[in-house]
């Protein structure tokens with residue numbers, strides 16, 4: 078059984094992979110100690126999780142996110158934002 082030292086999970090990021098929407102999984106234990114590190118608060122400590130459990134959880138999260146696109150209100154919100162108008166949500 079393989080385990081990883083989990084720091085945090087960002088279910089949806091639009092800044093970590095240029096041009097793509099991605100889930101980001103942060104792991105603890107980086108030894109470099111860069112002074113500009115934006116993740117210093119999660120580098121130390123331990124939170125070991127089974128890799129298979131992490132994969133199952135991330136797959137479930139990805140499924141939930143992909144289902145969001147089935148809601149018309151989500152597309153209406155994005156379209157309204159792009160068109161600089163108020164959205165007309167219908168609960169669909």
Ligand code: SF4
Pocket residue numbers: 107108109110111113114115116117
């Ligand atoms: S920025 Fe932080 S996570 Fe990245 S290499 Fe440096 S110490 Fe490690």
